[in-house]
Amino acid sequence: MINITGLAIGLAACVLILLYVRYEQSYDDWLPDAERVFQLQTLYEATESGGEEMNLQMSAIVAGRALEKDYPGQVENVVWVRSFSPVILQDGQASVTEDLRMVDGDLFAIFDVPFVRGSAANALPDTHSIALSESEAQRRFGDQDPVGRTLTIVDNNGPVDYRVTGVFEDWPEHSSFSADAVARFDLGAQFADREYALTGWNNQQGWNYVKLRQPADAALINERMPAWEKRNIPDDVGEGGTTNPGDFQDYRLTNIRDIHLGEAQAASVTPGNDRFTVTTFAVIAVLVLGMACVNFTNLATARSSQRAREVALRKVLGASRRQLITQFLGESLLVTAIAMLLALTATELLLPVFNGFLGSDIAVTYFGAGGILLPVIALTLVVGLAAGLYPAFYLSRFEPAQILKANKSAADAGGSGQLRNVLVVGQFAVSIGLIICTAVIYGQTVYARTSDAGYVRDGLLQIENLGYRGVDGRDQQVVEQLRRVPGVEAAARTQIAVDPGGNSVSRVYRTDSMEPIDLGQYSVETGFFDAMGMKLIAGRDFSNAIGRDDSTTPFPIEEAAERAFAERGANVIVTREATRRLGFTSPQEAVGKQLRSELTQSELGLVPITIVGVVEDARFRSLRAPLQPIMYLMRREGFGAIAVRYSGDPARTREAAETVWTRNIPQVPFDGRFADDIVREQYEQEAARSQIFAAFAILAVIIGCLGLFGLAAFTAERRTKEIGIRKVLGARTRDIVQLLVWQFTRPVIIANLIAWPAAWWLMRDWLNNFDARIDLTPVPFLLAGALALIIAVATIAVHAWRVAGTSPVRALRYE
Structure with missing residues (x-):
């Protein structure tokens, strides 16, 4: 039961995390010609004048135009994308579309997405055409055909009519680009009142997507990028002297599949992730699974005294060592297969919660291109062999003559137990390390949400949507009326x-x-x-x-x-x-x-x-x-x-603010959020990460305690005679409990000495990603060590007390 439960927990955690890792690494793989689609990114270097290092996914409009002009043989298409959430008028009613992408060219020539109405080739034929996602079309038009209908977008040029020309399938969740609607606009008309946006190399208001004729052309262009920057970026001449934006900014073509986990995460179209986090989760999943394998190895070798006579008799009756190894490995594989079935059941049940937690749409399929049947079989074989290999060789080496001697106790075949001690130390080092990481990540997340930000979050309501044309200067009267609202x-x-x-x-x-x-x-x-x-x-x-x-x-x-x-x-x-x-x-x-x-x-x-x-x-x-x-x-x-x-009731204040807004600016939807909620959303990723670490820490502790309980039970059983003699010679039950507890708490204490430096090194590097961070004090290390020790002692003490309380007559009766 202990073996199967431990392995099932470890395998379920491993399968879930490996599904997550594969999901994170599969971003944009669904896109046809993904190997030819690139994003032109802007990388700002830190400057002596105080400029900060920034890796932007955005790039200037002029940068994309210059790239297309200079590399006509390599660049097939360039489209500049602007993202905003404008007011859209439909039949006179105003509403907001969250992810409208305004493009200056045929975006679907780069992103070949499937269409349910119309086609990608005819979706954006002119500068007044718009294509809707399937869900956006359903939201706006229900089951009616939206093609040919008109939507009016209110932007800085005022209301502009766009004709719906197609409906595309919703962008997959595992995509670095998304859109509820894509509208083609006239770049010159859009920026007629601010032409500097068209020519300024420091003006990043959108994204340049590039489709190359050959994937290998990206390496060539990136290699020549410094010379290209010098050739194209003009000097800024002013009273402060002559400067060149290219001195502190670089450009790079990044393949669409490398954006989600890439170096540039600032100003991204959709939230990205970092490769270090994904790798960390994969390593933790392997460690948790390794702990379950350690349990199997420990318990199998601990039970060797019970199976020594079996091995000896089999050898006497003609069994070869190879046959015995095959038998023990078969047992290990069988146990692992049963555990895997339980793990897959747990994975299916937990996956909806897991998806909701991470905001993903991971699915389990067993067959096909994305099927996990072969990886699951491979994992079962690897785990079964890894867990059973040492016990198989260990048990099969027993010599029949030594085991079957009349004066030889079967218990003496168990060895010194040093390997088991080493493995228990490793188990608890992992558990303690995860507890420390959980405590530090949680502490930093709480600090980020609650630390002094220089402004007071409590009692602060933030109203946005002022940048829309429909506001038309009436925001001033909104402010004046808000100041007269009670509270x-x-x-x-x-x-x-x-x-x-x-x-x-x-x-x-x-x-x-x-x-x-x-x-x-x-x-x-x-x-x-x-x-x-x-x-x-x-x-x-x-x-x-x-x-x-x-x-x-x-x-x-x-x-x-x-x-x-x-x-x-x-x-x-x-x-x-x-x-x-x-x-x-x-x-x-x-x-x-x-x-x-x-x-x-x-x-x-x-x-x-x-x-x-x-x-x-x-x-x-x-x-x-x-x-x-x-x-x-x-x-x-x-x-x-x-x-x-x-001051006062937040809900009532927001309701009053919305009333003021609607009375003055009915054409633009009200968007009011409390500062506390905005800050909480800023750190959702860190909060989710700390909870995942906490879940892994709990799993690691459970697996470790299962193994520890099993080892304590077998050890107590092997020392039944010793315990009986000690009690006859006057040892108290408390003394016996202390003896057994101390034997198993020593590895936990040693595990602290291993876990603390490793966790300190990992958490120091992680905290260095924050401009303001908590101090890495000894408190989480001491608390994690104490918690692991208390859990280990509690696990052992219950069993030890029962064994120590047994009458010595029962232990010594057979003598």
């Missing part, structure tokens, strides 16, 4: 918010230096810091009464207004980290200092700015991202969200 303490519009999707960086220069310093640049309005609960540590807040505080310039760009702004200058508020990057010794020293920065779209040179205040640093992004030094400007437009500070 609302402050409300303000902002360009940056909790978990922002974009990143804005400007170069700033001190008056006494021409060395640039890269700072995040974001627009806010008065009252923003109060709404966010951010602390002003030096200087003053923005004021509507001070003209130089207002950095608003007209959009589309008016050169006269830009020139006037450049001559007048602006006041800014910076963060504590920004003052440090700028070289000031304290926030107080920074107040009043003059700087220059690139604040205009026209080529008018650097704008003089003055620091009037310093606020505490705020972590709007995940702790995995470096803390960004920020420069805030006060403006009256160009915002993406509203921050609302409230």
Whole structure:
């Protein structure tokens, strides 16, 4: 029972994780010609001026055009993709499509997805055509044929009509690209009011997908990429001197199948994963399975005293050692096969929970291309042989003469037990290591969700969807009305918010230096810091009464207004980290200092700015991202969200906010979320990871304890005579229990000495992925060791107490 249960648990865990690993590594394998489809990625290097290292999946529009122009023999097609969730008008009713992809070419010439209505070849014939996913078409049109119907997309050019030309099958879950709808648009018309987006190499607003004529061409292009960058990326000439974006950014073609687990995860179309995590889970699955195999080996060798006479008699009756080895391996394979059947049953039952937990759609199929029947058979054979090989050779080596001597105890055939001790140490080292990793990951996840982010999460409602054309400047009256809602303490519009999707960086220069310093640049309005609960540590807040505080310039760009702004200058508020990057010794020293920065779209040179205040640093992004030094400007437009500070009932405040929004902007759906919920979503992956580690730790401990219980039972049975003699000579039951418990707790203590350094090394590297992290203290190590010891002692003590309490008469009667 112990063998089969332990093996079944180990095999079930192994099968589940191997299914997960195969699923993660199979992203985009379903795509025809996947080996020819690539994404052009932008890799930013860390710079001496404070620029952070960033590996973006996005790339500039001009980059894709230059690649297509320079490599006509290698590049078959390039399509630039923009992603957003616009308001779509259907029969006069406004709604939002979550994943609309706006493309400047025929995306389906690159992504050959199956169509249920229409065809890929005719899906995007012109710049006013749109194709819908099957689920989106069902949501909008029910069972009616949507082809030929009209949808109106409200973007920065106003309402634009698009004709539905096809319906494609829903994008598979294991895909690095997804879409509810794909609309083809006119790139020039879309960016007519901001032409710099078409030519700027630092302007990443979407993704370039490339289809090559031959897969091998990617290596050639990547090899020549440095020369291509020098040839195409122009210098930026300004008052700060001549700079070239190519000096700190590189481009790379990455195959579509390597995106999900690739190095570039920033600004991804769909959430990715890292190869280290997937590999770690695979290693853990093998370790858990290995522990189950160790149980089999330990129990088989421990039972050798009971089977020694069997082996001896078989040899006397003519059995060869090869026949005995075959017999014992057959027994091992049979036990493993039974355990595998139980494991597959458990896998089928647990898979829906597992999928819901990881947000995947893993399926178990036994036959066909993705079938697991052959891998399961192979795993059964490998585990059966691995678990039974040593016992088979060990048991088959017994000499009949030694075993069958009249004065020889069968118990003496068991050997010294050193191997069993080593294997028990290994088992508990794995268990303790997993418990430590679970504790550290859980601690870091809690720290990330609850640590001081520089703003107050409690009582903060974030309202988005301000960037849609349907808002039409009415967001200001929404804010003014929100401030009058009972319970609302402050409300303000902002360009940056909790978990922002974009990143804005400007170069700033001190008056006494021409060395640039890269700072995040974001627009806010008065009252923003109060709404966010951010602390002003030096200087003053923005004021509507001070003209130089207002950095608003007209959009589309008016050169006269830009020139006037450049001559007048602006006041800014910076963060504590920004003052440090700028070289000031304290926030107080920074107040009043003059700087220059690139604040205009026209080529008018650097704008003089003055620091009037310093606020505490705020972590709007995940702790995995470096803390960004920020420069805030006060403006009256160009915002993406509203921050609302409230007290009282959250549900009532959100309901009141939605009422205000709907009354003023009925064409745009309300999107309000609480900051706590947004932050929780930021760390869902870490939380899921910690729970998976916890599950593995529990499984490892259970398997270890099963083996320990079995070993204790057999050891106590073999020492029945010894225990009886000890009791006759005056040993108390407590003394016997201590003797047996100490024998099995020594390996657990030694296991700590192995697990602690290994877990420390792994967790140190994992924590280094976070910009802010918990300290790796001895507490989780001591707690894990103590927990493993307590569980081991409890497992042994119950059985030891029963054995020690047995009357010595029963033990010695046969003598």
